[in-house]
Amino acid sequence: MAKRLPHRRVVIVGGGLCAALISRQLTAQGVDVLVLERGIDHANGPAARLPSQRDELRWAQRQGLMQNWQRETYTLRHTRHEESLPVRWMGAFLPGEGVGGAASHWNGQTWRWSEYDPALRTRYETRYGKSAIPKEMPLQDWGTTYAELEPYHDLFEKLFGLSGKAGNIEGLIQAGGNPFEAPRRDEYPQRPLEITEAGIIFKAATESLGYRPFPGPAANSSGTYLNPDGQRLGPCQYCGHCERFLCEAHAKATPDGLLYPLLRTRKSFEIRTHAQVLHIDYDRQAKRALGVRYLDLESGEEYQQPADIVVLAAFTMSNTRLLLLSGIGASYDPTARHGVVGKNFCYQTQSGVGLFFRNRWINPFLAAGCTLTAIDEYNNDNFDHSALPFLGGANISAGVTNGRPIRSRSTPSGTPRWGTEWKKANAEWYAHSCGVGAQGSCYPHVENYLDLDPVYRDIYGLPLLRMTFDFRENEVKMSRWVTEKVGEICKAMAPDIMGPVKGLQGPFDSRVYQSTHVTGGTVMGADPRSSVVSTHLQHWDAENLFVVGASVYPHNSGYNPTGPLAALALRLGDDLVRYSSRPRQL
Amino acid sequence: MGLYLRCILVMAVVSALILPRAARSDAPKKAAFDQCAVCHSTDGSNGTGPTLKGVFGRQSGTVAGFRYSRAMRGAGIRWDEKTLDQYLSSPQEFIAGNVMPFSGVDDPTERASIIAYLRALN
Incomplete structure (x- = not known):
């Protein structure tokens, strides 16, 4: 019997960014x-x-800061015609667990996305015609614009002390920055990170081919920084222990470093840890959320927490799952193409080529999370798709993130995977290799979706979330084409050995890390028939329920998803202030 | 001069004496210390790093309640202008194996600024 707690004004599920x-x-x-x-x-x-x-071993390999897969995992099937099975150990993406969530152990790569991303369907239809978008690709406009989000992007960048070089300040293209970036009002808060040897080689090669390389925008502090709230970041030590770790030098911008310490000083703020939310209490007649039910993982006690306003901020997967478990909104059914919760589930289309330079000291251990140099000529709709059999594209970059003993074992193709020859190759190439990667868009497909598994349950007895997902024709074709461009750049970098040039293909392999950029499931939009939340992130079926995170993205772009979701969260915060004083449809 | 004006004059002289001259000359030192302030407090509280209040003249590795590395605990150094300068120019060289995640300050003037700021904390 759940113990009923005193009522609260706003309850937010998930203590992350x-x-x-x-x-x-x-x-x-x-x-x-x-x-x-x-x-x-x-x-x-x-x-x-x-x-x-x-x-x-503890943090990176055994995922010490991530979701406990023994308590809750996801089931996977590539198509509807397969049986789904639980992923016993998820290698592909790493939801966070703990104060700060995934943003406490992230790399820090932060982009604003293309100016046209929020109105992508309109963009493609206008440029290439209505029939250019395949029927099985439910691209949809977000209902908001970059211009509306820009002030929040700006605020987030200043709060997190982003290091970078602006490419477009109020319409004026800046040398050394990304010429394709959405217009910004200001330079980045801090200068870019050090370029690294890999970046130097990439920069020279891409410039020789006529591209315009720029430093990757980084939530890794290049210097000492004081943010508008009086919180500090220290200078990055390039220790090569960024993603999957907490930062020893307070240089990685994180919620636990920059936001929660401030929040804890405020009287109206409380955070409860080891609180596993199981269910949103929902009044279907009144179309209102009444509060949440949660389990105290330390004591084993179950609690009912009533609230005036409920916000889901628990990452793509848990946001979607909680709505499904609580029966709020119709679950997406691909046969009938009916329902909205769970649809437009997307991921990130990654590929890359490994390079080996006998005479260049790449020294991969001298790295931060965002020590990369990138070009955007082949990302999203930055290039002409008229004669191409796909939509979307990828950000192409070279850099280093680590040279750690377990993970960094780059050896040329054909090297045996153990023994004397393997050891020799390690010694020969460890300090001399890097990769050029393509981080590509992933557009929605009617057959890629989330719903509740009919068989498997978590440790609390609740149905697991089921992923029906694979990289489909559009992404495979895009990846093949973009990776060929990567190959051309690699040749211009003149390595001694070059790895195979191969785009990403299915089937989706959950053992291989491919970024934590799963998106969709609770998409935003102007039309309740095709979205779960409005353009103000308000649930169509529960006026006092809001959802935020990458789960509201109708598609994933060729960038890390954190930038826009941070802007959306800040804007939602302001919207909730207004809603709190006058509850209504925003 | 009227009583009112005399009072103003006295107050002005007094406040000129009380107002910390340090406000002006401290500015460069504080700016150099900013890079340390991320981890080190000056008010006695420990955080990522031990408080630097009273560090001048202190034995290394002795702030109560802070978990030092073995290297720092056993270093047996008294912090003064000379030892601080050596440590700050290259922490790992000076006390090998210590776990302060900072690679050092190359510029001797900047180091001197920090050290002067630390001395003023006592």
Whole structure:
């Protein structure tokens, strides 16, 4: 029997980046906020202190800061005609667990996305004609615009002290920056990170081919930084232990470093850890969320937490799952093409080519999370698709992120995977290899979706979320084409050995890490028939329920998803201040 | 001069004496210390790094309640202008195996700024 707790004004499910940004806006106006996080606070534990902070086995290989797969996993099938099976150990993407969520252990790559991304369907139809978008690709406009989000992008970048070089300041293209970037009002808050040897080689090669390379925008602090809230970042030490780790130098911008310490000083803010939300209490007649039910993972007690406003900020998968478990909104059914919750599930289309340079010291261990140099000529709709059999594209970049002993074992094709020859190749090539990668868009497909598994359950007895997903024809064709461009760049870099040039193909392999950029499931839009939340992220079937995160994206772009979701979260925070004083359809 | 004006003059002289001259000359030192402030407080509280309040003249690795590395605990150094300068120019060279995640300050003037700021904390 769940114990009923005193009522709260706003309850946010998930103590990650979105919750912190929303709470910042709400508590600045004195609005009462309670955040419920299933994990613990890692701030004073072994992950936050040297030398245990650098334990690659514990944090990177065994996923010490990530979702506990023994408690809850996802089931996977590539098509509807297969039986889904639980993923016993997820290698592909890494949801966070703990205060700060995935943004406490991320690399920090932060983009604003293309100016036209929020109105992508209109863009493609206008440029290539209505029949250019395949019937099985339910691209849809977001209902908002980049111009509306720009002030929030700007605020987020200043809060997180982003390091980079602007490419477009109010319409004026800037040398050294990304000429394709959406117009911004200002330079980046900090200068770019060091270019690295890999970047130097890539920059020279791409410039010789007529491309315009630029430093990847980084939530890794290039210097000492004081943000508008008085929170600090220290200079990045290029330690090569970025993604999957907490930052020892306070240089990685994270919610647990920059937002939660501030929030904890505010009277109207509370965060409860080890609080696993199981269900949203929903009044179907009144079309209102009444609150949430959660389990205290320390005591085993179940609680009913009533609230005036409920916000789901629990990552793509949990946002979608909670709506399905609570029966809010119709579950997407691909046969009838009916229902909205779970549709437009997307991922990221990654490919790359490995390079080996006998006489260049790549030194991969001298790295931050965002030490990469990129070109955008073949991303999204930055190039002409008229004669091409696909839509979308990829950001192409070279750089290093780590040279760690377990993970960094780049050896040329054909090297045996153990023994004397393997050891020799390691010694020969360790300091001399890098890769050129393509991080590609992933557009929605009617057969890629999320729903509840009919068979498998989590440790609390609730149905697991089922992924029906594969990289389909559009992404395979795009990846093949873009990877050929990567190959041309690699040749211009003149390596001694070059790896195979191969685009990404299905089937989707859940063992291989491909970024934590799963998106969709609770998409935003102007039409309730094709979206779960409105353009203000308000649930169509529950006026006081809001959803935020990459789960609201109708498609994934050729960029990391964090930038726009941070902007959306800040804007939602402001919207909730307004909603709190006058509840209504926003 | 009237009583009112005399009072103003006295107050002006007094406040000129009280107002920390340090406000002006401290500015460059504080800016150099900013890179340390991320981890080190000056108010006695420990965070990622031990507080630097009272560091001048202190024995290394002795702030109560802070978990130092073995290297720092056993270094047996008294922090003064000379040892701080050596440490800050290359922390790993000076106390090998310590776990302060900072590679050092190359510029001797910048180091001197930091050290002067630290001395003023006592």
